[in-house]
Amino acid sequence: MGPTAALKRIAFLLERANEPEYRVKAFRGAAAAIAALSPDELADMCAKGSLKSLKGVGDVTAKVIGESLAGEVPAYLAKLETASDWPPAGGRALRAALRGDCHVHSDWSDGGSPIREMAEAAIALGHEYMVLSDHSPRLTVARGLTAERLRAQLDVVAELNAELAPFRILTGIEVDILDDGALDQEPELLARLDIVVASLHSKLRMEREAMTRRMVMAVANPNMDILGHCTGRYVAGKNRPESEFDAELVFEACRQFGKAVEINSRPERLDPPRRLLSLALDLGCLFAVDSDAHAPGQLDWQPYGCDRAEQCGVPAERVVNTRPAHELVEWARSHT
Structure with missing residues (x-):
């Protein structure tokens, strides 16, 4: 080397x-x-x-x-x-079944590396695709992408895809769920994207009933595909508690509208908690095991999510990113 x-x-x-x-x-x-x-x-x-x-x-x-x-x-x-704590003991079969990652950031928002570097790291890990999901404009602290910047990013992705084929960078966004449940980007632009992850980043202590209504409204939006880190919790560092909402109603909405619940693999998040992951499984939800990577090495965090998914009995066929890219995109289009 x-x-x-x-x-x-x-x-x-x-x-x-x-x-x-x-x-x-x-x-x-x-x-x-x-x-x-x-x-x-x-x-x-x-x-x-x-x-x-x-x-x-x-x-x-x-x-x-x-x-x-x-x-x-x-x-x-x-x-x-030779680090002895890697990889986690469980979830290896599911990790082997994953074709890609649906939640990846670049230096266009708050990630630390260019899109190409993230893509090359994903290729090295054996991925067939990654969804580029930089933040939306409301999250100014994370340099969220305005509609103009997102359109410019789509042109960059098209050029990179021509160079990196057969690997695919799927177009996407991690769009903020606004206070009323609307999504923080132009609807016509969201409709152009391959995959839309919708997440809460503000007013996480909202009253339970209002938070439930806010989340269900987002899930019902035809442009939304994956509900990101649903409780907003941090189990390390910030040690932020879970947001309060009626999980059964929110997950039932995900099932009815055909949306996936993210199993966020970041070690400080590990969201949703096992009890909620099990509830979503029992209700019949689909899942996406994502790294939420902000740097190349963080793409290799998916085994944490796979380990948790296996502990809760999530089968590979319920995980949308075990599908090849064209099937994943077809699934996303099926509920628009």
């Missing part, structure tokens, strides 16, 4: 482990710093001990580069590769 690949692999594994962003940036920055150098130039700088003169290369990353140039597996990388 060459130095650039080793640095990127370390960044990927740090992202998967949910390590602080500054650590990830150190390795991605070093990879970018040496990308323009020829192998001979890089070897010469290493021999002269001048690697750290490059902006973005420090003691640790210089050591990784040197070990890689010497034909060794960098010690830092070897340690990360």
Whole structure:
């Protein structure tokens, strides 16, 4: 493995482990710093001990580069590769059945990497597709996409799909569910997208009856396909409690309108909780096991969701992203 690949692999594994962003940036920055150098130039700088003169290369990353140039597996990388807590013990059969990921962010909103990088990481994981689902305009803190920016993104995706085929970047959005249950984007534009994930990001402590009405209105919208991280909870970090709503009514609406309930794989979310996941299963809901990735390494979080799905008895045939891309898109169009 060459130095650039080793640095990127370390960044990927740090992202998967949910390590602080500054650590990830150190390795991605070093990879970018040496990308323009020829192998001979890089070897010469290493021999002269001048690697750290490059902006973005420090003691640790210089050591990784040197070990890689010497034909060794960098010690830092070897340690990360042998992490004992990965992957989760359960859910491996379901993970093997997944064809793609329906909830992925890029640096067009609050993700940390370009669309191409996210797509290339998805390809490396064996995905056939990913749904690019950057945020909608109301979520200004996450640089949500205006209608104009979303249209521009669709052009970029079309160009990338021509280059990356047969892999497909499916067009999508994580659209905010507004206070009255409406969706935060132009309806005509939402109708153009392959997959629409709708999520709550504001007023999460809304009174139970009003929250239930808000969620059911969103589920009934013909442009909505997947209900994202339905309780809004955080089980780590922010430790945010669940939103209160009538889960039976909301999940029954999902069943009746043919929408999927997301099994969000982010380790700080793991949403919905097992009791609600089991309820949605009993009511006959479909599911999408998604990473909600904001960085390449986070795409590999799907095993967390698969593990939880298996614990609750969710069969692969009820998970929409076990379907090939054309069937997934046909399913989404069937309820518009």
